[in-house]
Amino acid sequence: MNTAKPFEFTLLAQEGRARAGLLHTPHGTLETPLFAPVGTQATVKAVTPAQLEELGASLVLANTYHLYLRPGENLIAEMGGLHRFMNWPHPILTDSGGFQVFSLAASRQIDADGATFKSHIDGSTHRLTPEKSIAIQEALGADIIMALDECAPPYDRAYNEAAVQRTHTWAERCLQAKTRSDQALFGIVQGGVFSDLRQASAECIAALDFPGHAIGGLSVGETKAEMHAVLELVDQALPQDKPRYLMGVGTPEDILNSVLRGVDVFDCVLPTRLARHNAAITPSQRLNLVNANFASDPAPIDEACTCYTCTHFSRAYLRHLILAREMLSATLLSIHNLHTLIHVTKALRQAILENRLHPFIEAYTLA
Amino acid sequence: MNTAKPFEFTLLAQEGRARAGLLHTPHGTLETPLFAPVGTQATVKAVTPAQLEELGASLVLANTYHLYLRPGENLIAEMGGLHRFMNWPHPILTDSGGFQVFSLAASRQIDADGATFKSHIDGSTHRLTPEKSIAIQEALGADIIMALDECAPPYDRAYNEAAVQRTHTWAERCLQAKTRSDQALFGIVQGGVFSDLRQASAECIAALDFPGHAIGGLSVGETKAEMHAVLELVDQALPQDKPRYLMGVGTPEDILNSVLRGVDVFDCVLPTRLARHNAAITPSQRLNLVNANFASDPAPIDEACTCYTCTHFSRAYLRHLILAREMLSATLLSIHNLHTLIHVTKALRQAILENRLHPFIEAYTLA
Numbered sequence: 012m013n014t015a016k017p018f019e020f021t022l023l024a025q026e027g028r029a030r031a032g033l034l035h036t037p038h039g040t041l042e043t044p045l046f047a048p049v050g051t052q053a054t055v056k057a058v059t060p061a062q063l064e065e066l067g068a069s070l071v072l073a074n075t076y077h078l079y080l081r082p083g084e085n086l087i088a089e090m091g092g093l094h095r096f097m098n099w100p101h102p103i104l105t106d107s108g109g110f111q112v113f114s115l116a117a118s119r120q121i122d123a124d125g126a127t128f129k130s131h132i133d134g135s136t137h138r139l140t141p142e143k144s145i146a147i148q149e150a151l152g153a154d155i156i157m158a159l160d161e162c163a164p165p166y167d168r169a170y171n172e173a174a175v176q177r178t179h180t181w182a183e184r185c186l187q188a189k190t191r192s193d194q195a196l197f198g199i200v201q202g203g204v205f206s207d208l209r210q211a212s213a214e215c216i217a218a219l220d221f222p223g224h225a226i227g228g229l230s231v232g233e234t235k236a237e238m239h240a241v242l243e244l245v246d247q248a249l250p251q252d253k254p255r256y257l258m259g260v261g262t263p264e265d266i267l268n269s270v271l272r273g274v275d276v277f278d279c280v281l282p283t284r285l286a287r288h289n290a291a292i293t294p295s296q297r298l299n300l301v302n303a304n305f306a307s308d309p310a311p312i313d314e315a316c317t318c319y320t321c322t323h324f325s326r327a328y329l330r331h332l333i334l335a336r337e338m339l340s341a342t343l344l345s346i347h348n349l350h351t352l353i354h355v356t357k358a359l360r361q362a363i364l365e366n367r368l369h370p371f372i373e374a375y376t377l378a
Numbered sequence: 379m380n381t382a383k384p385f386e387f388t389l390l391a392q393e394g395r396a397r398a399g400l401l402h403t404p405h406g407t408l409e410t411p412l413f414a415p416v417g418t419q420a421t422v423k424a425v426t427p428a429q430l431e432e433l434g435a436s437l438v439l440a441n442t443y444h445l446y447l448r449p450g451e452n453l454i455a456e457m458g459g460l461h462r463f464m465n466w467p468h469p470i471l472t473d474s475g476g477f478q479v480f481s482l483a484a485s486r487q488i489d490a491d492g493a494t495f496k497s498h499i500d501g502s503t504h505r506l507t508p509e510k511s512i513a514i515q516e517a518l519g520a521d522i523i524m525a526l527d528e529c530a531p532p533y534d535r536a537y538n539e540a541a542v543q544r545t546h547t548w549a550e551r552c553l554q555a556k557t558r559s560d561q562a563l564f565g566i567v568q569g570g571v572f573s574d575l576r577q578a579s580a581e582c583i584a585a586l587d588f589p590g591h592a593i594g595g596l597s598v599g600e601t602k603a604e605m606h607a608v609l610e611l612v613d614q615a616l617p618q619d620k621p622r623y624l625m626g627v628g629t630p631e632d633i634l635n636s637v638l639r640g641v642d643v644f645d646c647v648l649p650t651r652l653a654r655h656n657a658a659i660t661p662s663q664r665l666n667l668v669n670a671n672f673a674s675d676p677a678p679i680d681e682a683c684t685c686y687t688c689t690h691f692s693r694a695y696l697r698h699l700i701l702a703r704e705m706l707s708a709t710l711l712s713i714h715n716l717h718t719l720i721h722v723t724k725a726l727r728q729a730i731l732e733n734r735l736h737p738f739i740e741a742y743t744l745a
């Protein structure tokens with residue numbers, strides 16, 4: 012019997028800065044590091060929950076902005092909450108809705124109190140504040156919810172100064188607004204590529220005693236070296252005994268480099284988006300399956316992969332599905348791409364547990 | 379151990395004209411009556427083979443016209459044949475390609491020897507003859523293949539006279555052309571709504587000693603009474619000891635009425651096509667899931683249904699997926715609709731085996 016408290020984070024092993032742990036949630040214990048598929052509109056596109064379970068998913072993300080607009084958080088609450096609505100009885104994380112609202116560019120106005128925006132669906136006007144974000148996320152009922160933050164362009168110093176300040180104020184308001192004890196609220200570190208801002212943001216957020224921390228504003232245009240420097244700085248500034256979630260990051264290479272710098276949780280739309288654009292991810296490369304080279308190729312996408320797609324279908328068949336515009340191609344490629352990201356991350360975890368992360372990475376990088 | 383010969387048809391029970399049997403094929407024994415999902419382009423749209431197995435599919439159809447044009451029968455042969463290419467290790471049936479070619483209307487010319495047509499994909503010119511149809515179907519490698527026939531408009535007497543004659547000549551040429559012993563070639567009865575033509579066609583086709591027979595040219599605009607009359611006539615004219623396949627029929631009501639008139643095998647694109655148009659089939663009705671009545675309906679499509687969709691998802695969730703234009707709606711509705719058709723047909727089979735078909739149908743019709 013699992014007697015751990017919800018949201019307790021147990022570090023099982025560390026190798027250098029890399030960590031392997033367990034994060035307990037009301038819907039099950041997560042093994043970290045982990046990669047979480049994104050189910051923007053309460054569905055991981057083209058994949059059933061049964062297929063997600065089979066390919067090894069544990070945590071799934073859903074999107075507060077999208078679900079607030081359609082079908083509405085109250086409907087989802089009435090249907091028993093997001094876990095039941097989308098039939099994912101395992102852990103779920105919702106974002107704050109901020110990233111999508113702030114991405115609306117011309118259709119939103121940000122002020123100190125929050126943001127006013129127009130729906131991308133019908134142009135209607137809405138207001139998002141820290142309190143509103145928490146209220147929506149409490150209605151949705153995910154295990155892990157996120158504080159409202161502001162993600163500024165990585166090289167804009169003045170904007171990042173303001174965004175860090177706002178993110179801090181909003182983090183406090185989110186903590187105040189929160190009422191449910193069965194959800195963990197994570198605070199978010201911002202600050203662009205500026206080390207002093209990142210340091211200040213990490214210290215402020217850490218001081219608020221969230222059960223977990225997220226690192227926002229990365230993989231949005233900065234260089235890999237800048238990304239790694241920020242991760243190293245934040246790793247030192249945040250407490251070691253709480254989980255770290257690097258938002259929106261999801262190539263095998265980025266996951267590997269971020270695990271090496273103390274990150275525990277990842278999410279990204281890339282595997283499913285690439286799948287819908289006919290691209291397959293392997294640990295070492297991307298294949299565009301429309302390529303005529305694959306027309307009569309009886310091999311699977313990746314000989315070493317154990318996913319449903321690779322154990323049952325050839326590149327030639329997948330290319331046929333794509334050219335024939337068959338929906339099954341999106342399903343089969345999504346299954347493969349998600350499996351790849353999840354299992355690369357699981358393999359990193361296992362290497363940390365067995366204290367062989369560096370040989371693992373050397374072999375991996377040479378492969 | 380199954381010692382039955384390939385294509386042996388064993389009648390296990392009869393009740394009135396209705397029959398329950400076993401049809402042995404090189405890829406497994408089929409339990410009849412059965413409903414076969416259609417995998418036009420070597421995929422049942424939006425559904426994986428694993429999902430097809432789970433929902434109880436046995437025989438799957440594929441389309442010779444489509445696969446000849448794309449990816450080409452030679453590629454499929456090179457990839458190990460259709461079973462391996464599409465990962466359906468169970469029985470497969472291919473049609474002759476004729477129905478699609480003849481449906482091209484302005485883009486095809488029929489003559490006594492076959493038909494010349496333009497590809498719907500790139501406008502290139504192709505020729506389909508009885509010999510060519512068999513050669514393509516032999517390359518594809520299905521268990522059951524179909525003779526090239528001509529399906530005329532149901533009320534056009536002169537056209538049906540010519541079509542019956544041509545279908546007969548072509549049936550003989552298909553038998554001559556056939557070389558593989560691990561495929562069963564079925565002959566097709568035509569004749570529109572005209573009982574003398576149907577009688578003559580059935581007698582001619584029966585005399586050619588095919589291992590199974592199909593009934594073509596129904597559910598193409600005639601009345602239900604006319605359809606039933608043709609089925610009754612053909613049931614008497616065809617030998618009892620061979621399977622009968624009613625092509626392109628697939629509502630619960632039509633299947634029930636046709637099983638009562640001696641039909642063993644059905645196929646139809648309707649369940650998957652309706653699914654992609656947001657409609658769910660139940661044994662007694664059709665639901666359009668876009669309907670606002672379902673917006674906050676926590677019930678499954680059909681309380682009595684045991685499919686993956688009905689045991690895991692609400693009407694409210696399915697409606698959300700549809701409005702959000704999520705591909706998962708097509709998958710979940712296809713799973714449900716196929717399950718319904720397959721299990722209605724299985725239930726008829728079980729009733730025949732237990733000699734309770736008439737009470738079953740009475741209860742069913744009242745439900």
